[in-house]
Amino acid sequence: MSGDKRFYITTAISYVNGPPHLGHAYESISCDVIARFMRLDGYDVMFLTGSDEHGQKVEKTAQANGKQPQQFCDEIAALFKDMTRLLNISNDDFIRTTEPRHIRSSQALWKKLEANGDIYLGKYAGWYSVRDEAFFAEDELTKGEGGKFLAPSGAEVEWVEEPSYFFKLSAYGDKLLKHYKDNPDFILPHYRRNEVTNFVKQGLTDLSVSRTSFKWGIPVPGDEKHIMYVWLDALTNYITAAGYPDVDSASFKKFWPADIHVIGKDIIRFHTIYWPAFLMSAGIELPRRVFGHGFLNIEGQKMSKSLGNVITPKSMVDEFGLDQVRYFLMREVPYGNDGSFSKESMVNRINSDLANDFGNLAQRVLSFIAKNLGGALPIPGALTADDRALLDAAKAALPDMREAMKTQQIHRMLEAVWKVVGDANRYIDAQAPWALRKTDPARMGTVLYVAADAIRILAIYAQSITPAAAEKLLAQLGVPEGKRKFADIETPIVGGTALPAPSGVFPRYVEAEGAA
RNA sequence: GGGCCCGUAGUUCAGUGGUUAGAACGAGCCGCUCAUAACGGUUAUGUCGCAGGUUCGAAUCCUGCCGGGCCUACCA
Numbered sequence: 001m002s003g004d005k006r007f008y009i010t011t012a013i014s015y016v017n018g019p020p021h022l023g024h025a026y027e028s029i030s031c032d033v034i035a036r037f038m039r040l041d042g043y044d045v046m047f048l049t050g051s052d053e054h055g056q057k058v059e060k061t062a063q064a065n066g067k068q069p070q071q072f073c074d075e076i077a078a079l080f081k082d083m084t085r086l087l088n089i090s091n092d093d094f095i096r097t098t099e100p101r102h103i104r105s106s107q108a109l110w111k112k113l114e115a116n117g118d119i120y121l122g123k124y125a126g127w128y129s130v131r132d133e134a135f136f137a138e139d140e141l142t143k144g145e146g147g148k149f150l151a152p153s154g155a156e157v158e159w160v161e162e163p164s165y166f167f168k169l170s171a172y173g174d175k176l177l178k179h180y181k182d183n184p185d186f187i188l189p190h191y192r193r194n195e196v197t198n199f200v201k202q203g204l205t206d207l208s209v210s211r212t213s214f215k216w217g218i219p220v221p222g223d224e225k226h227i228m229y230v231w232l233d234a235l236t237n238y239i240t241a242a243g244y245p246d247v248d249s250a251s252f253k254k255f256w257p258a259d260i261h262v263i264g265k266d267i268i269r270f271h272t273i274y275w276p277a278f279l280m281s282a283g284i285e286l287p288r289r290v291f292g293h294g295f296l297n298i299e300g301q302k303m304s305k306s307l308g309n310v311i312t313p314k315s316m317v318d319e320f321g322l323d324q325v326r327y328f329l330m331r332e333v334p335y336g337n338d339g340s341f342s343k344e345s346m347v348n349r350i351n352s353d354l355a356n357d358f359g360n361l362a363q364r365v366l367s368f369i370a371k372n373l374g375g376a377l378p379i380p381g382a383l384t385a386d387d388r389a390l391l392d393a394a395k396a397a398l399p400d401m402r403e404a405m406k407t408q409q410i411h412r413m414l415e416a417v418w419k420v421v422g423d424a425n426r427y428i429d430a431q432a433p434w435a436l437r438k439t440d441p442a443r444m445g446t447v448l449y450v451a452a453d454a455i456r457i458l459a460i461y462a463q464s465i466t467p468a469a470a471e472k473l474l475a476q477l478g479v480p481e482g483k484r485k486f487a488d489i490e491t492p493i494v495g496g497t498a499l500p501a502p503s504g505v506f507p508r509y510v511e512a513e514g515a516a
Numbered sequence: 517g518g519g520c521c522c523g524u525a526g527u528u529c530a531g532u533g534g535u536u537a538g539a540a541c542g543a544g545c546c547g548c549u550c551a552u553a554a555c556g557g558u559u560a561u562g563u564c565g566c567a568g569g570u571u572c573g574a575a576u577c578c579u580g581c582c583g584g585g586c587c588u589a590c591c592a
Binding site for chain 1: 518519520521522527528529539540541542547548549550551552553554555556557585586587588589
């Protein structure tokens with residue numbers, strides 16, 4: 001723990017049972033915005049994403065597709081990697097749980113748990129359906145003919161016992177509760193923390209952490225008939241990528257503990273109970289925060305295969321544009337809540353916030369400069385109180401943005417930025433450079449200079465959310481690539497600089513002619 | 517059954533005891549014309565879920581009820 005400016009953020013790793021959907025995209029984009037924001041703010045960031053590739057379901061799905069598990073994983077993992085490129089995700093690493101570094105790391109962690117006396121051999125018992133190749137809880141079962149129990153699929157289940165290693169999770173309840181209490185922001189949003197706390201208070205039972213009934217997983221060190229429980233394996237990815245088990249390595253010392261694990265609300269328990277307990281047992285520092293984000297509804301309905309409304313990231317990006325999709329998802333949905341996507345709300349956001357307010361702001365100023373000042377930034381005269389007020393407002397947004405991002409309130413960060421967009425539009429209307437053109441050309445130049453400098457600051461801010469458009473805009477303003485960090489907002493734009501011909505960065509969304 | 521969260525303008529939400537409850541989008545009117553038919557100004561809209569209570573004073577605290585969401589347990 002130190003005040004050094006480094007930041008380690010992770011997404012959940014995606015289970016390769018199926019291709020990426022909008023939910024994966026949402027999580028990746030949100031983490032990317034956080035990661036970019038921290039880089040812009042001068043942090044040395046490690047941003048990790050990846051794929052979770054072991055387990056019975058993958059083994060089975062591969063088989064159903066007539067493929068070896070590894071080949072199947074390679075294919076699906078490639079789709080997830082493609083998605084990160086499609087979405088302009090700035091991850092520094094992409095970890096796959098089938099990689100040697102991860103197998104080594106997982107086995108090392110296992111040995112630590114074992115050495116600490118938290119692993120013991122017992123029996124895993126439960127109702128098993130051979131046809132489904134899965135265990136079921138008693139309340140999932142129904143009674144069929146002759147009193148036999150049936151799985152939800154209708155398949156017969158039988159009582160099965162197999163040897164299994166267990167982790168003494170029951171010994172960690174009080175330690176976990178103390179950790180939640182001492183670190184109130186360990187679990188965000190707060191109502192999730194309440195849920196987890198209540199769950200832990202009810203008492204924890206030991207966790208089965210190995211299986212012998214299938215093969216696709218990481219062998220238990222010293223007893224290779226067993227493979228490790230897929231969650232133990234999966235969670236370990238976060239330390240693997242930091243360099244575990246080489247705890248003395250530069251990267252591990254620098255980046256662990258992670259600052260934040262961003263996950264979906266469905267896997268909070270694994271990240272806030274199991275994972276911290278494993279780390280405590282192994283004597284490894286805990287991550288500083290686990291943030292559970294919500295799910296997206298589509299036109300008011302849950303996204304599901306059976307409803308046939310699953311949206312792929314690609315189809316959405318193709319229709320609306322990448323930066324537009326990124327902006328919409330981050331602005332429309334308070335981060336942590338469930339959100340809803342509808343075409344109507346998407347088009348509203350694109351056209352009002354991006355095209356009309358921000359895009360048009362840049363265009364009205366840049367094209368004015370191009371037409372009336374020969375395409376070179378004007379050299380300003382003395383600044384008036386109004387001029388300084390706009391530039392001060394633009395700079396003053398940064399502390400508000402930082403405050404919002406301390407607790408991942410991405411939508412609030414964006415509100416702070418767009419408030420300045422409004423200020424800049426008002427400034428231009430009030431100063432009316434088109435009138436000054438005839439009466440006071442020197443003052444006109446100053447106004448345009450100030451407006452351009454405010455737009456520069458806004459574009460620097462916008463790099464976290466709409467990176468491609470923001471970079472295009474910065475290029476149009478002649479801002480060098482080395483002068484685009486948050487710290488650079490204090491360095492004014494250089495008057496006299498020749499600018500390239502302007503072109504819009506956020507086009508309006510117009511319904512295609514003849515479309516329904 | 518236990519617990520948590522939410523119910524505020526047409527819509528999405530902000531607002532945790534104190535003057536006439538706010539923002540954005542949408543709507544009406546006015547202005548401007550540099551700009552992506554964009555921008556700015558202005559107006560209007562609310563019994564702050566319902567009913568009680570505490571208080572000099574409640575959207576804000578307490579109780580009950582109704583409605584929505586979630587976690588969890590049990591009935592088995």
